[in-house]
Amino acid sequence: MTSQHSAGHSHHGARSVAAHTAAVRQLLTALSSDGRTEVLPLVQALGRALVDGVIAPVSLPPFANSQMDGYAVRSADVSDGGAELRIAAPVPAGQSPQPLAPGTAAPIMTGAPIPAGADAVVQIERAVPDRFLAPGGKGTVQLPAVAPGTFVRATGSDVTAGQQVLAAGTFLGPAQLGLLAALGLPEATVHSKITVLLVTTGDEVVEPGKPLAPGRIYDANGTLLEAAMTQAGLRVLRAGIATDNPEHFRELLRTEGAAADLIVTTGGVSKGAYEVVRQAMADEPVEFLHVAMQPGGPQGIGTFDGIPLLGFPGNPVSALVSFEMFLRPALSALFGSPAVRLPLRARLGHSLSSPANKHQVRRGSLAPDGTVRLEGGESSHLLHALAGSNVLVHVPEGVSALGAGEEVEVWML
Amino acid sequence: MTSQHSAGHSHHGARSVAAHTAAVRQLLTALSSDGRTEVLPLVQALGRALVDGVIAPVSLPPFANSQMDGYAVRSADVSDGGAELRIAAPVPAGQSPQPLAPGTAAPIMTGAPIPAGADAVVQIERAVPDRFLAPGGKGTVQLPAVAPGTFVRATGSDVTAGQQVLAAGTFLGPAQLGLLAALGLPEATVHSKITVLLVTTGDEVVEPGKPLAPGRIYDANGTLLEAAMTQAGLRVLRAGIATDNPEHFRELLRTEGAAADLIVTTGGVSKGAYEVVRQAMADEPVEFLHVAMQPGGPQGIGTFDGIPLLGFPGNPVSALVSFEMFLRPALSALFGSPAVRLPLRARLGHSLSSPANKHQVRRGSLAPDGTVRLEGGESSHLLHALAGSNVLVHVPEGVSALGAGEEVEVWML
Numbered sequence: 001m002t003s004q005h006s007a008g009h010s011h012h013g014a015r016s017v018a019a020h021t022a023a024v025r026q027l028l029t030a031l032s033s034d035g036r037t038e039v040l041p042l043v044q045a046l047g048r049a050l051v052d053g054v055i056a057p058v059s060l061p062p063f064a065n066s067q068m069d070g071y072a073v074r075s076a077d078v079s080d081g082g083a084e085l086r087i088a089a090p091v092p093a094g095q096s097p098q099p100l101a102p103g104t105a106a107p108i109m110t111g112a113p114i115p116a117g118a119d120a121v122v123q124i125e126r127a128v129p130d131r132f133l134a135p136g137g138k139g140t141v142q143l144p145a146v147a148p149g150t151f152v153r154a155t156g157s158d159v160t161a162g163q164q165v166l167a168a169g170t171f172l173g174p175a176q177l178g179l180l181a182a183l184g185l186p187e188a189t190v191h192s193k194i195t196v197l198l199v200t201t202g203d204e205v206v207e208p209g210k211p212l213a214p215g216r217i218y219d220a221n222g223t224l225l226e227a228a229m230t231q232a233g234l235r236v237l238r239a240g241i242a243t244d245n246p247e248h249f250r251e252l253l254r255t256e257g258a259a260a261d262l263i264v265t266t267g268g269v270s271k272g273a274y275e276v277v278r279q280a281m282a283d284e285p286v287e288f289l290h291v292a293m294q295p296g297g298p299q300g301i302g303t304f305d306g307i308p309l310l311g312f313p314g315n316p317v318s319a320l321v322s323f324e325m326f327l328r329p330a331l332s333a334l335f336g337s338p339a340v341r342l343p344l345r346a347r348l349g350h351s352l353s354s355p356a357n358k359h360q361v362r363r364g365s366l367a368p369d370g371t372v373r374l375e376g377g378e379s380s381h382l383l384h385a386l387a388g389s390n391v392l393v394h395v396p397e398g399v400s401a402l403g404a405g406e407e408v409e410v411w412m413l
Numbered sequence: 414m415t416s417q418h419s420a421g422h423s424h425h426g427a428r429s430v431a432a433h434t435a436a437v438r439q440l441l442t443a444l445s446s447d448g449r450t451e452v453l454p455l456v457q458a459l460g461r462a463l464v465d466g467v468i469a470p471v472s473l474p475p476f477a478n479s480q481m482d483g484y485a486v487r488s489a490d491v492s493d494g495g496a497e498l499r500i501a502a503p504v505p506a507g508q509s510p511q512p513l514a515p516g517t518a519a520p521i522m523t524g525a526p527i528p529a530g531a532d533a534v535v536q537i538e539r540a541v542p543d544r545f546l547a548p549g550g551k552g553t554v555q556l557p558a559v560a561p562g563t564f565v566r567a568t569g570s571d572v573t574a575g576q577q578v579l580a581a582g583t584f585l586g587p588a589q590l591g592l593l594a595a596l597g598l599p600e601a602t603v604h605s606k607i608t609v610l611l612v613t614t615g616d617e618v619v620e621p622g623k624p625l626a627p628g629r630i631y632d633a634n635g636t637l638l639e640a641a642m643t644q645a646g647l648r649v650l651r652a653g654i655a656t657d658n659p660e661h662f663r664e665l666l667r668t669e670g671a672a673a674d675l676i677v678t679t680g681g682v683s684k685g686a687y688e689v690v691r692q693a694m695a696d697e698p699v700e701f702l703h704v705a706m707q708p709g710g711p712q713g714i715g716t717f718d719g720i721p722l723l724g725f726p727g728n729p730v731s732a733l734v735s736f737e738m739f740l741r742p743a744l745s746a747l748f749g750s751p752a753v754r755l756p757l758r759a760r761l762g763h764s765l766s767s768p769a770n771k772h773q774v775r776r777g778s779l780a781p782d783g784t785v786r787l788e789g790g791e792s793s794h795l796l797h798a799l800a801g802s803n804v805l806v807h808v809p810e811g812v813s814a815l816g817a818g819e820e821v822e823v824w825m826l
Binding site: 093111157166204212215223271273314342343344370384385 | 592
């Protein structure tokens with residue numbers, strides 16, 4: 001029982017969202033030390049982030065090539081309103097072609113190297129005849145005038161060798177990995193996955209699939225946060241549901257936490273009389289405080305046996321909002337992964353009210369026209385409404401009401 | 414050599430994006446037959462979609478509970494401007510509490526069941542004294558008047574037992590899985606993963622990490638599409654890079670395709686003289702056509718040995734745009750996974766031009782203020798620009814120019 005501790009804390013001033021964001025980031029900097037990197041084949045590096053910037057070892061394209069199927073020409077040969085040119089041997093793909101003799105036109109396919117001497121391509125559709133001759137065929141072709149450079153993809157027009165193409169910390173999605181492949185790099189050096197021990201608490205909390213006695217509820221937080229953390233690229237260890245016994249709780253963390261880089265708990269951080277995380281951490285360097293945020297106000301932050309520990313509140317919506325507001329952005333900032341959620345502006349579909357002294361985080365549905373409808377009320381137990389939402393809606397501290405049509409910041413989930 | 418075929422095809426009319434979208438969807442409906450489902454533990458179902466709608470087996474919350482730490486009261490007892498009430502035994506979490514006797518107030522923590530008879534909760538901060546007594550302590554507490562229902566989360570206020578909470582086809586992200594857990598459901602029945610055989614083509618194309626001879630380029634498409642498909646929830650088989658020999662190509666598909674639900678190729682579908690996919694599929698029910706889209710116009714669609722086959726063009730940006738425009742939306746529509754990319758409206762940061770007879774798909778950077786800047790030109794070889802983009806920008810058929818500040822549809826990547 002921690003009645004004194006709990007009640008006393010309620011008189012403290014709340015910490016701002018920005019200050020707690022900074023504190024969580026500071027707590028996790030220890031995980032960004034050297035040696036926590038690995039080299040992975042490209043596709044395995046999907047969803048990770050680069051440790052170092054990447055310098056292009058080759059130019060892209062590596063050689064000038066044709067953007068069209070047609071004839072490679074010396075533009076000077078057709079500059080006088082077009083000309084009849086002798087057809088040269090086709091340009092082979094995948095080899096260095098012979099130089100183009102003056103007065104000739106070489107059949108060329110998209111992507112094939114521009115022969116030395118040629119400086120433009122005429123599309124097959126603009127040639128007369130507008131079909132390629134059969135292999136070995138000899139003859140002439142009538143071609144119109146073209147400007148130098150027409151339908152030529154110049155060497156290095158996408159990337160110049162020696163240029164930094166991706167910065168340190170870049171999140172590796174399909175396009176970034178495709179770029180590394182195009183540069184001939186088969187692997188990437190990325191930050192190692194962070195292993196998090198996830199512990200949900202509460203004597204009344206039951207694993208899904210078990211019978212539900214009166215007064216009990218199923219554990220939603222374990223699944224919700226494990227899924228969110230997995231999606232964000234964390235490796236998640238589940239310690240099951242901890243009891244409300246502080247000594248058992250400490251023992252659980254000591255046993256299961258050894259393999260973890262980070263411990264995240266849910267529940268037991270508030271002002272009530274039975275707050276297992278608070279009680280178990282009473283003699284540890286873990287601070288329990290109130291962040292000026294709704295939901296998700298009560299937060300714990302510190303270390304246990306030297307391992308960074310975050311104590312999220314126990315309501316599912318509060319727990320997810322805590323993850324989205326504090327842990328996920330800290331990981332993005334420090335390690336480049338997961339990708340930052342792009343903040344967008346949206347117009348409220350209807351009015352709302354919010355406590356002026358708190359940053360309120362509502363759940364909503366963003367429509368293609370840029371309006372956002374709130375899903376459910378502000379209460380943190382409304383999981384069904386969360387499941388019907390695609391954005392978090394931010395109402396900053398200092399704002400107590402917003403009208404329909406006013407702009408808000410939203411984060412896409 | 415298919416000069417006649419190629420040149421002839423260039424005179425055909427192009428198919429609209431909408432018509433090809435419908436054709437791809439139709440091609441894949443065969444994969445939505447019965448039996449292609451599996452039952453998975455919740456977190457393993459992350460990123461899949463529900464086969465059937467889910468009916469809530471219990472209400473949420475399953476019992477009325479307190480939204481605050483404080484005292485459970487009969488509101489009538491304090492209706493006359495507040496009252497001094499005798500303190501009852503604390504409400505235990507996780508058990509059915511004793512009914513609340515008239516004239517008493519029971520200490521109650523957030524989430525604990527509201528005792529029979531009680532109909533409101535007074536926050537501890539509004540009580541005098543504003544701290545809970547030590548366990549076993551007896552005495553009275555002065556409480557203010559409260560309206561019935563205050564700080565009570567009513568049974569079923571989130572979900573009513575028997576209600577459909579998630580529809581068939583719902584994409585399962587953290588919130589949806591958390592909701593299933595809260596309902597006590599430990600598993601979900603989801604669509605099985607679709608296995609795709611991915612084949613890149615070209616005699617000039619080299620695996621990343623190998624030496625690059627003159628006239629050769631590295632295979633970006635394999636990595637780019639394998640990553641995009643993996644991210645979209647497909648199981649990807651890589652057949653390596655196919656040569657430009659049609660017979661070898663057919664043999665490769667026959668050998669490697671047996672385990673696949675779908676074959677996707679890149680390159681060899683255009684109007685050139687050496688188009689391996691076209692040539693190899695000449696006697697198969699595979700159609701090669703031009704979609705009125707830039708990039709990504711040349712497309713192949715049909716079946717090989719009864720397996721659905723899509724032939725994407727060979728330039729990396731064209732290949733990715735083909736995936737994003739045709740395959741990914743078809744999978745979302747038919748199987749609920751991957752999640753649909755929400756179309757958003759954005760304002761162009763500068764002007765652009767587009768061929769009026771084509772749907773142009775540009776790459777861009779969407780900023781938080783809702784403006785989008787184009788990255789790179791319209792050319793489909795600009796992979797570095799793609800890697801610096803976070804949206805696809807749509808310029809519909811019929812639009813040949815847009816000015817700075819005009820609205821466009823964007824899809825977040």
